[in-house]
Amino acid sequence: MSIDKKTIGIVGARGHTGAELIRLIATHPALELGFVSSRELDGQRVAEHVDGYAGELRYANLDPAAVAAQGADVVVLALPNGKAAPYVEAIDAAKPETLILDLSADYRFNERWYYGLPELTRGKWRGERRISNPGCYATAIQLSIAPLKDVLAAPPVSFGVSGYSGAGTTPSDKNNPEKLRDNLMPYSLTGHTHEQEASRHLGLPVEFMPHVAPHFRGLTVTTNLYLVRPMKREEILQRFRHAYDGEKLVKVVDEAPWVSQIAHRHHAEVGGFAVSVDGKRVVIVATLDNLLKGAATQAIQNINRAIGVDEYTSIPLEG
Ligand SMILES: NC(=O)C1=CN([C@@H]2O[C@H](COP(=O)(O)OP(=O)(O)OC[C@H]3O[C@@H](n4cnc5c(N)ncnc54)[C@H](OP(=O)(O)O)[C@@H]3O)[C@@H](O)[C@H]2O)C=CC1
Ligand SMILES: CC(=O)N[C@@H](CCC(=O)OP(=O)(O)O)C(=O)O
Structure with missing residues (x-):
């Protein structure tokens, strides 16, 4: 039986955490990388920059409206602090049911966002589609x-x-x-x-x-x-x-x-x-x-729970 995959996009994909996310998504059975945004690497093949990724996808320079227009099921914001809001607003307007996970500090103090440190806050998730990933x-x-x-x-x-x-x-x-x-x-x-x-x-x-x-x-x-x-x-x-x-x-x-x-x-x-x-x-x-449990791995734990698959899907576990 084939799994109905969700499309996922990463904004700020050139960065350290973006690269780790690309690796984790590449082996994920329920996620398909739809777009990766970077201004600096616009047009270049992802496979040339991230080992562990073998597909044909290329980076694209996408502004907030262009990100929202992609219509992805899941969007990860991996931008420096203070840059997330225009992307969230554009997605809110275009497709509010999108699952947004923000890696920055921008929404960690916002009551309307679920703060996802699964081992401590798993029980507090109420189906929010806006997730703030801890520092x-x-x-x-x-x-x-x-x-x-x-x-x-x-x-x-x-x-x-x-x-x-x-x-x-x-x-x-x-x-x-x-x-x-x-x-x-x-x-x-x-x-x-x-x-x-x-x-x-x-x-x-x-x-x-x-x-x-x-x-x-x-x-x-x-x-x-x-x-x-x-x-x-x-x-x-x-x-x-x-x-x-x-x-x-x-x-x-x-x-x-x-x-x-x-x-x-x-x-x-x-x-x-x-x-x-x-x-x-x-x-x-x-x-x-800091790039894995401190960022990308924790993000995948949170996304997995929100899309309804096992929390550890695609995360390499040790005995
Ligand atoms: N590094 C870490 O250990 C951790 C990081 N975080 C958080 O995750 C987020 C990403 O971190 P990290 O990957 O280290 O950051 P990087 O500095 O490595 O990457 C930032 C990314 O954002 C893009 N970017 C930078 N400025 C802008 C802008 N003004 N508009 C649009 N895109 C921009 C860059 O790509 P381009 O310039 O090509 O567009 C790049 O892809 C940050 O908020 C950070 O605080 C959280 C936990 C741990
Ligand atoms: C060494 C170093 O500079 N580390 C970063 C923390 C890591 C991080 O990215 O945290 P946020 O997601 O909260 O920004 C810092 O102290 O700002």
């Missing part, structure tokens, strides 16, 4: 804190270190390999969007200090949590094992995970669980590939 650090922060929300004595403090693919392709100090060589670059040390995002969706204040490092992909978030009562490591570990029991894309591990081992993999790892002598402080370490 990469914000995903790691929330996965590290959620199972201990009810026993926190103070705002958690998260120290983040990302590979420079997190800074996108628009040239800046944060994706300049020369400036990053032998370096660790702190930035947005208070008030980063992901600090606000994680605080809002966890429902408690989080303090976050991001840094960018010379590696290309993968991030580490190390979180310090003060507890209202002394807890044993085993009790904390049990909470995490219970919270993520059966989750295929969140692995609870004993040791603190290493970022070098998470690149190109689709899941997040949460581990460490170093408890202080008095039992009232625990440090938790999370890693994920």
Whole structure:
């Protein structure tokens, strides 16, 4: 029996996350890539830029009206922050039933959009056709804190270190390999969007200090949590094992995970669980590939659920 495929288009397909999405869609049994938009690569064959894609599709430079005119069933917006609204408005006007998934921060604070971090918000989806995909650090922060929300004595403090693919392709100090060589670059040390995002969706204040490092992909978030009562490591570990029991894309591990081992993999790892002598402080370490569980893989999880197929369709799973 052949599956009735949905057409999907990507706006901002030249970028790092766009390329990962193209790879995941190429092997998807229920999605067919209808268009990929890029101004810079207009007219060029996708197969020349993305390994893992062998079709004939070419990039096209599509403005919001042209994107809406494609009439795709699903549209992914993979644009820099602040650019999504004209595309959403054009699709709202032309074909409002379109499933729109936005990878940027633009709708993460909008009540009308479903915030899709499946392991934590799956139960809140009410059939929305507008999905906001979480930020990469914000995903790691929330996965590290959620199972201990009810026993926190103070705002958690998260120290983040990302590979420079997190800074996108628009040239800046944060994706300049020369400036990053032998370096660790702190930035947005208070008030980063992901600090606000994680605080809002966890429902408690989080303090976050991001840094960018010379590696290309993968991030580490190390979180310090003060507890209202002394807890044993085993009790904390049990909470995490219970919270993520059966989750295929969140692995609870004993040791603190290493970022070098998470690149190109689709899941997040949460581990460490170093408890202080008095039992009232625990440090938790999370890693994920910012382009996968931090972006494209999470987007595919959300799209799969919204089109009614198994959440993990086309996502390579490890044992
Ligand atoms: N990189 C990451 O780790 C993560 C990224 N995100 C979010 O996903 C989104 C995409 O990120 P990423 O792939 O890294 O970004 P990139 O900078 O790599 O790509 C941005 C894309 O947008 C297009 N673009 C840029 N400016 C405009 C514009 N003014 N109008 C139309 N198109 C434009 C570019 O193509 P062209 O210039 O050819 O048109 C390019 O395809 C961002 O919002 C980012 O915050 C979320 C989680 C993780
Ligand atoms: C290293 C680096 O610059 N990382 C990006 C975060 C990744 C990202 O793209 O997040 P949003 O989707 O919320 O924009 C940053 O700090 O802005």
